[in-house]
Amino acid sequence: MLGTAFMGRVHARAWREANHVTRLPLEVVCELIVSRSTNHGSEAARQLGFRRFSEDWKAAVADPGIDLVDICLPGDLHAEVAIAALEHGKHVLCEKPLANSLDEAAAMERAATTAAARGAFAMVGFNYRRVPALALARRLIREGRVGAIRQIRATYLQDWLVDAAVPVTWRLQAKRAGTGALGDLGSHLIDLVCWLSGQSVARVSSSAKTYVRQRPGARSLGHRGGPLPIEAVDVDDAVVAILVLQSGTLVTVEASRVAPGHKNDLSLEVTGDNGALRFNLERLNELEMLEFDPARAGTGFTRLLVTEPSDPYVHGWWPPGHVLGWEHAFNHEIADLVAALAENRQPEPSFSSGLGTQAVLAALDTSSQEMRWVAPDPRASLLDPVASLPNHPTQQQ
Amino acid sequence: MLGTAFMGRVHARAWREANHVTRLPLEVVCELIVSRSTNHGSEAARQLGFRRFSEDWKAAVADPGIDLVDICLPGDLHAEVAIAALEHGKHVLCEKPLANSLDEAAAMERAATTAAARGAFAMVGFNYRRVPALALARRLIREGRVGAIRQIRATYLQDWLVDAAVPVTWRLQAKRAGTGALGDLGSHLIDLVCWLSGQSVARVSSSAKTYVRQRPGARSLGHRGGPLPIEAVDVDDAVVAILVLQSGTLVTVEASRVAPGHKNDLSLEVTGDNGALRFNLERLNELEMLEFDPARAGTGFTRLLVTEPSDPYVHGWWPPGHVLGWEHAFNHEIADLVAALAENRQPEPSFSSGLGTQAVLAALDTSSQEMRWVAPDPRASLLDPVASLPNHPTQQQ
Amino acid sequence: MLGTAFMGRVHARAWREANHVTRLPLEVVCELIVSRSTNHGSEAARQLGFRRFSEDWKAAVADPGIDLVDICLPGDLHAEVAIAALEHGKHVLCEKPLANSLDEAAAMERAATTAAARGAFAMVGFNYRRVPALALARRLIREGRVGAIRQIRATYLQDWLVDAAVPVTWRLQAKRAGTGALGDLGSHLIDLVCWLSGQSVARVSSSAKTYVRQRPGARSLGHRGGPLPIEAVDVDDAVVAILVLQSGTLVTVEASRVAPGHKNDLSLEVTGDNGALRFNLERLNELEMLEFDPARAGTGFTRLLVTEPSDPYVHGWWPPGHVLGWEHAFNHEIADLVAALAENRQPEPSFSSGLGTQAVLAALDTSSQEMRWVAPDPRASLLDPVASLPNHPTQQQ
């Protein structure tokens, strides 16, 4: 595993628990963690539960004792590390979005395709596909419970950049993160819109905005106190868009890191010709459902508490009503990944699917800059096959 | 008053109660109602509480016993009737949207300007400005409680056209209604976005859709039973858009009459750099407010129950917590209108403001058809002056 | 009509509109309003829409030009006025609770029974029975949609006495109001529990509390400024209770006028062996429903927006989603009352039913004072017959 910050800590917890939460077909061993400094790496290995640490990622991805490389690094490092790992025949799990540019993503997808032919598989970490309520939403959509999809409203709102005194991090630097709210938050929305609807994006119109154009500079390791230098922000704080999907579905998208009152609020409403579904990540155990019946016209949404054994991924956790948290999607992600690897098949979301999302992100970026509708690169139609949903047992019984 | 259907019934109830609910500076007399047939008109006059009825609208708007003409008719009749009434020196209250086209609206606005110089005033019935919670929202925004506005999400969702068996009415005919969800619902959204923000619309990108392209034909008076003929629908069922306001505020707009689970759901979220407000018409006594404080970062929205005597329009109704309904906005509208007329001043929303909204509707229509960003006609910048909010006493004490 | 304060204003508005909102079998004339002073009475008659006023209630209830007497007075006046009016052969509508004591209520019920034999009917104003969502709740319960009722939670929370600086009014004086939150708010809860369940109360255990034992004195007409004298409060601020109904249903009751965060929050949850219903008066257009199905175990409550033409009392108001307010229950109450009188039948809630509720209130009071379970007086079993629900058309079509 590479990366010991937020995502590294979350992934590590899921890997540590993999053998215990899930009756997996393969045993997971947390072998090696890569960190930039020896001191930190030693402590990280102990704390995060890995056997060894290394400062040398290139050696790590070539290490014959390693079967799978998990990349929890800023976006500018994804392509180089993932391609190297795949070339060494390692399986790869890479955090989202796949890359910072369409070119990088395309190179990664090519490497993944080549590696897959040799039995090494790559997966991109769009973790929200494994939130039980969203997996249930997809199942209900595929069963036709809401009918043909007509409209989707997808918003992802956070507030951590409202305060203009918040300093620059790598997530606010185009050279590290590519874009701002668009790539960080919008990528989740695009992935979910396509995955839930089974449709690709035909055209987009977008407008992005950077409200706070200067912030205190990023803290460097050598910073000796005193006021931080002012640094320009070159990524977007917020972006809005309308999308038309291949079948004509209308979609509104809004992603913002300057939305007071919202902490980690990814909300979706999917409206079909026969029903609708609503979801809110801050209440992620719930799904609201509406099945339209002209004879019962006053009937509104029904709250489903997605904690039943029959709900996706829930089987084997706790009894109904004992709610799961945000992190549990990572347990499910890893369980699905290991199960796919044990069966020598491609896990989802594939790098192809990640490339598809990247193509839409690129189109949104272009649309906003050029103030026109943009049809994404044809690779935007690369979606994971719309197969039956996994209902993998995730816990001892 | 012209029109005895839904809007006619609502307006009549508000006019009947005008002298009793409000201590008005002028006494209201419900004098004459215009209906197309003698039988129906006689009954409507009795039921709706008017002294007389007439089948002849041209005579009515010229009648010297009439001071004010209230137009509750389909959009294609607005311009002709309103202009005639204004030319006869009558005050005019006209239902929204102002007209079916920008040209009609412009002619009406010219007539209103001319009439105003002679002391006859015109008002367009964007009733939601008088919902207490929305009037409070505007007050809070003007007091700076949310800071500079950055993003607005405005949706108006209904479900009455989900069922494909619902027959055509005038609201589904372009020649009568101009557009579909765009004009009917979207006009409210545009009016509120501009009124709340005090900003005009700089450019729009939009996509509209008609999902149900054929419906049973409109029932005609002569229909003798049997299946109704099939008729093409030539207005939109739903429209989505992104708007950029003059100061750069990003707005998403969604209007739909095919949104199952929503009956009359106009929802707004206005996000500033220092706070946010949320509103939902199906819970119209409530406003949610967020005042951002980095020191209390977990603080989310606070529910305000807008039923206090100090809240706009509430004074004189019932004690706190005794909620008002949808119709009460019309009591407030008429009270404000009469108060303005008594003081010989322009009531709001003026026809100029209605023309401004019409210009944005036209831009949205063009944008959707031509698949490009459109800057509205310059008259889109015609807004009502951002004056202090009325806090008119609306009831005996 | 007697009384020109809050309840008088609400009733007057409903009476004024009776002929217009509803196609009634009888024409309503607002003839005479009784007020204590000539000046105020004259203004009240004009403002509230009555033809005449009087200072002499005894003459008024004997007036041959009067058919019905509407009593909107403090509780200590109910018995004397109602009995006098019934003895003069007038129909009576009396605000709730029926009286301040069981003896007064019993005398009123006897007078009503005698009068009914001569064709004069009495009704007590438990207005919430005519809130559409609660009438729908009763219909659903009677249809068996929630099964046999097992538990009810009934709370009525207000906050207007939280502030210890709020002065005494008649509602805080035992000699005028009988009790505090118990009679004012608890009476609604008892009436609804029995009416919804069709059951009477078998035994009660209760505890009441006065938190603020002294307040500034009531303002008298002769008060010349300066600080108000301190006055003792001799009614309860809050009361809690558990009830067992005749069939064994368990009920918790909580009524409080010192509950910050609640303005007029009457909330109910009725739980059966096959489903449940929830209601909240601050969102009175909504009812939440749950139909239990072991095969769909994660299914929670469904929100019903009770604004459909098929919902009780809604027919003839506005299209679905155009919400009603608190006051509309009075329109429905008066429409039902007039319809019953036109058919020479007993309107509901009868004084017998009001007496039943009074018996439970007396038991709760005794229980709290004597710290023991109390079985109410046998007259607590006087309920209105559980007949089919009215679905009276309430508006012109």
Added chain:
Amino acid sequence: MLGTAFMGRVHARAWREANHVTRLPLEVVCELIVSRSTNHGSEAARQLGFRRFSEDWKAAVADPGIDLVDICLPGDLHAEVAIAALEHGKHVLCEKPLANSLDEAAAMERAATTAAARGAFAMVGFNYRRVPALALARRLIREGRVGAIRQIRATYLQDWLVDAAVPVTWRLQAKRAGTGALGDLGSHLIDLVCWLSGQSVARVSSSAKTYVRQRPGARSLGHRGGPLPIEAVDVDDAVVAILVLQSGTLVTVEASRVAPGHKNDLSLEVTGDNGALRFNLERLNELEMLEFDPARAGTGFTRLLVTEPSDPYVHGWWPPGHVLGWEHAFNHEIADLVAALAENRQPEPSFSSGLGTQAVLAALDTSSQEMRWVAPDPRASLLDPVASLPNHPTQQQ
């Protein structure tokens, strides 16, 4: 650890993660798990992450390689096991409620007091004290943010016994579980009411009910198929109560396992003379708060998302808005327990506090059976000291 069912699985996961989630002062080793059968025990040890297993609990609690015994067994085994373990000088963590009877609980408390003098400490697992939102509620109450507490409404509603076809388990047998909803769910409510308010219970009035008096019998190991025998249910399905606390606070309590629409819904509203707090376990990351201000009378509850680093127990988990689940309270419980043991001090909730709750449960049981108010045994006043809240760092940084 004893017990490999639901609670055993939850505890095991928390113990496994103890060294990784929290920078603990002691290292945790999952040494030995006790199970009734060799086969199951071996598998359980592997799956749950323990080094060894045993069939012999008596040997286990005497094992010199064991420092702490965690009891996840039915209530009838708590006393014997806990007392034996304490007598062997082991620390003990025992699931709630402490015991099935007041006598057993008293014996356990005596054993704990004796053991504590020798440095072995006992804790009872009222896990909800470590839900961040409830710990925050207590902090806010202790800071005076809601003022003096006047009313508490405490409900715990589940639905798993609505279906009469659900067979008997040990939780439905008085000899194993003591009582039904009262002990299982009501014990949490009593613990929280006392812990949040810092008050003990002065008197109670209660009514319990068993709605489904016969169910299919418990599956035994030897059951060979065919219909299960019918078995009588001798514990309560639901219980309601009113409590008066030592300072006069009024409390309503409702616990039910037959409440359709509720899965694991522990809800609290704590009302003070200056504010109020609301909590709902199915949305356990949220706390609603109201600070009363007569000058801002329409202000209702504010939603707090309790995911900030400054919130209790949250520091070291994920960034704000990344919600925790039900199980995380166990991580916090174990971290607090280990921290107390490392400092040689009594962890909370102590067995004394558990005995206090048991005394209230006994009083509720008596009250219901004898239909009278009951003052609990004086030991009901045994509460944990109201010390400052822990704000233990729970995760690597």
